[in-house]
Amino acid sequence: MTATRMPSTARSAGWFPVARAAEVGTTPVPVGAGGRSWVVVRLRPGAEVSAFPARCPHRLVPLAAATVVEGRLQCPYHGWRFDGDGRCVDVPSLGPDGSAPPRADLAVPWAVEERHGWVWLAPERTAVGLPPAPSAAPVPEPAPAPAPPAGPVLGNLHPALEHAWHPVARSRELRPGGWLQVRLLGRTWTLSRTAAGVTADPPAWGVRERLGVVWLAPAEPRGADLAVPEDGDRRFVRGWLPPARSAGPAATLADALLDVAHLPFVHADGGEPEVAGGTVTAEPGGFTVERTGGGRRVTSVFRAPFLLRQRTDLDDGSSRTLLVLLQPEDADSTRVHACVLLAAPPGAPLPGPDDVAAAVTAEARALDEDLDLQAQLESPGLPLDLRAELHVRADAAGVALRRTLADLVAGR
Template sequence: MAVSHRRSTGWYPVARAAEVGTTPVPVGAGGRAYVVVRLRPGAEVTAFPARCPHRLVPLAAGSVVDGRLQCGYHGWRFDAEGRCVGIPSLGDAGTPPPRADLSVPWAVEERHGWVWLAPERTAAPAPPRPSADTVPEPVPAAPAPAGPVFGNLDPSLDHAWHPVALSRELRPGGWLQVRLLGRTWTLRRTADGVEGDPPAFGVRERFGIVWLAPAEPIDVPLDLPEATDRHYVPGWLPPLRSPGPAGPMADNFLDVAHFAHVHGATFGAEDRPEVPVYDVVPEPGGFRSTHEQWCENPTDPEVARGGRPLRQRRRAGYVYRAPFSFRVSLEYLDSGATTTILFLLQPEDADSTRIYTCLFLSAGHGQPLPLPAAVAEEVAFHRRVLEEDLRLMGVIASEGLPLDVREELHVPADRLGVALRRALCDFATARRARTAS
């Protein structure tokens, strides 16, 4: 994992010993970011680098489980020496690759009421006695990816259609100011449609959304068969906002290995974190992928009646179009019901992304359409799911999605995420090629 290459010899006081328990504490030593934690109540203090090698998520958001530090996103576990001893998506028989190990500091000592770190081998055998004015150094920012990241202000994003409002937010004769790619547009609904000011390449409406393309678009629009299929009933979630760029949010939406760890309170099957091998099929402008997942299905009415188990299998069919349009069809194999989730991201500013989510619900062929109360229940449930993801986005605190796949450590469960990084790379490259020609 990338860390500061500044030499940091010597002992650094990083925290009062009494303040370090079994919750990871972010600290700094010699300009490097770490977390310190006790892997059991009353045990000696252990130190780890600040970020998980998998998707660079801060380990300060992790927790101690069975004497190991467990990352909060996908549950990778690290022992006191920094060895990665468990990757749940690999299943019980899976072996973590050596690159998953963390490089821990040379030494950690608890002396004179302080926790001391020596990031590198040091000549002094023990920490010095602290003085009255000893203070820990400020916690540095955790190391960012060394290579390029795809953020919300990437120039290629000018060349795509972006969702900028729900159609119903723009009343006849009304106007609305929206943020996109760090700029402000005023939308006006006129007798002829919707106009944008300053002028854009185009403004249009599709799927109940107002879309704006700042410059000639090169993206391939997402199709949505459910929007015109009479077997489906739509239900919009209120638009929400993520305090970060769209790339990591998109990555999260396509991530199939975090359900057990992030969504245990809603649908994640906590005891079935393994992800079977699946394929990703490239398509113009994006890709698709289908595989089966274990989940909990508390909104299935037959579960409350005892007619079906809470734990169910579902077939998830993902379709992605660059840069930030997706749908996933969740087909519940026991009931035949299907929920398709349309998920669209508006890259507003470097640190702000607006999220549009619409559900299309079908109770299955031969079944009556879902009633309004059932739609409302499903919308409320998916809002809780989305809020679980947004809490995670708040702690990831990244500036964008690393485009060099060597920056992170991908495992087989991450094929969709790798495909996303490649698709965004291709998107940015296609735009540069178009501009150069």
């Protein structure tokens, strides 16, 4: 049988065969039509096919990773739901009385039809009718990668990242007299521990050790250090998480680590989806976000480019701090250095090895869930133009992150 490519990919008017109808069920299928990427899906078993643009407007997550829930398409990151017309009918973080902003609606194609055993998609209004039954099986366009965000992004190879201290290894990985190769900003550096201290080849502006980590600054740093008062405080006991890597940029992982609205969806933590954004205070080189409620106070301190200290103080006087230091290795690789620091309530014995092991296990599991999502994002970097995404009340920390990193890029 002769295969016939139906419409040209050079235009987006007309009808495009995108998938065999029998192959479209309640799992979104990425397809291409008119040079753009879409997903097609049935919002109930056996229902008509619906078509949506390839990315969620909130954080641009590919909707190929979405699921169908109660007849709606649900984004995997924060659970926004869309009906068959693309209307955003639920933003869980806004609570049951919240209404989605108009820009949350998806720009669906003009029409989608099933005919001759195929799903046909018309991206734009067209006066042309559906083609008659083809004599040969149509050949759909390959689904292109979802379009990158509009405007500038911060990926792992951005030149502005030269002017910062980056974590590149745990101190204990570099034994006396030993050497170690590390990746940073798309380059390989060889670290050596000599009698005079740690050196780097090729030479860097600086190499130092702090918090049990080796740091390297390719060029003179412009930012501020992340203060970690728990380090050196004898009430705190530390445990490192196993080594981990993200298959995406450090900035998008930092965004996820600061984000609260994803917790019920990515981590299924059983928490209420409705969240307040917290109180954000801008500081030199970063910001602090504070949230209180449920018998605890959570304080997240962020310093550019990718350093985060998240401390949870409970009403009983105990504390738990998660320290996350991100190493932008390559465009699609970020190494995660993370540890927990635990303090018992006043007067109680220090946390024991079992307490530390349990906290490390819990944090490592949550990090794994975040890394799974990062692998699905297909993100070239974090959008720095606030108009490239859609922000709601729960995104206060994410907005502060984008402003901080935009300042870094601008050399402010």
